[in-house]
Amino acid sequence: MFADLDATLRAILDDPAAPAPVRAAEVSFDPPDRDFTPGQATVNLFLHxxxxxxxxxxxxPFVERDGPGEAAGYRFTAPPLRVDCxxxxTAWSARxxxxKTEEEHTLLGTALLWLARFVVVDDRFLQGTLADPPQPYPLSLTVAQTREHPGAGEFWSALGVAPRPAFSLTVTVSLQPVEDEAEFPAVQEIHPVMVSRTDPVxxxxxxxxxxAPVPGAQVTVxxxxxxxxxxxxxxxTVAGLAFRRYTLRVVAGTHDESRTVDYGAASQVHDMVLPDS
Known part of the structure; x- marks a missing residue:
């Protein structure tokens, strides 16, 4: 996913409508450490x-129709994880x-102004898994919104280079957690059940x-x-019972399931759903 995000940002910087200095520059995602010595003007984006x-x-949960038509069921999935990357x-020059300083400052400022025009990333730039399947939300993009924290000096020291002009670029993407999806069939029929307070069942x-219904199941109160x-x-249906708590036992095929129900004037209907075999 992160490689696809890198490719998406590269597509934005390589767009034919981008300013000439940005289009002409190399785009790199390598750590800008002491070994980073590009041979030409370069815009470096370091995911940190x-x-x-x-x-x-x-x-x-997210609820989606599982296909077209009234017969389609529904699919329940966990909501996506919204992540700020x-x-x-930074800008680099081989001069x-x-x-050298003039080219780096010009390139950095031009890249900032170009990226700042995108509040969200256009679909035409999306690459790989960011394009298919489609993201549930547009990818928001913000620039120069994060101030350097007190440990910024340590950050540059860890890279082994002197501090240099830079700005932050944050893209918010949606990640789908890996888990089983729950699927439920569409409702085909509705069977109203009339209950009575004077002659309850x-x-x-x-x-x-x-x-799906299980005909022939044996039900015991x-x-x-x-x-x-x-x-x-x-x-x-079982009539002639006093209102109280009962144990319902269902035997059907290999299933032998029991459930406690509270039977009363306002709670006369109790379905029994059997688990997967």
Whole structure:
């Protein structure tokens, strides 16, 4: 992903509409240390910090249709991780003395003004995994928004070079955590269930892990010693029970599942969903 982000930034700097000094310069992502000695004018972008943007954090899942048409189901995925990738941008010249400083300052300022025009990265610049699959949010881009911290001198010392003019470039990207997706079928039918407060029944449906009905499942109200069989739609009903807590036991094929339910005037419907085999 970071290599694709590098390629995206390179595409912005190589764009035909970019200023001539920027287009003519080499673009590098190498650490600007003592061994970095480019042989021509170069814009260096050094990725030195990757942190989550907590202000953009989402907690709810993403829900997407799993295909076209009414028969399509739904896919639930974790929300993307919004990450700020910060580069240190410097300009380098192969010239000497005054010409070197002049070329570096001109190139750095021109690159700053060119990058500052992009509030978000245009889709035409996106490369690799940043383009396909599409990012759920546009890639925001900010320049010169981070002040050097007190340890900036140590940063340059660690690289083994003298401090030099630079500006920050931060791109916010979305990363999808690697995890299993939960898929649910679309609702095909709705079966209203009428319940009565004066003549109540304990009712519900036996469903498999895909929420399909399980006809013929044996349902037992353990404490009452009452048995019944689910019909073709997975529906079961047991009448004549007092309001209280019961244990429902379902036996269907290799499944033998139990669940405690609170049966009352306002809670007469209790579905039983069987796990995957």
């Amino acid at each position: 910090e990757v942190v989550e943007n907590r202000g953009l954090r989402e907690t709810g 910060t580069y240190l941008v 000497t003395r005054e010409e 304990l009712t519900g449906r036996v469903l498999d892990a895909a929420l 353990v404490e009452a010693g009452r048995d019944t069989t689910a019909d073709a739609t997975g529906r079961f």
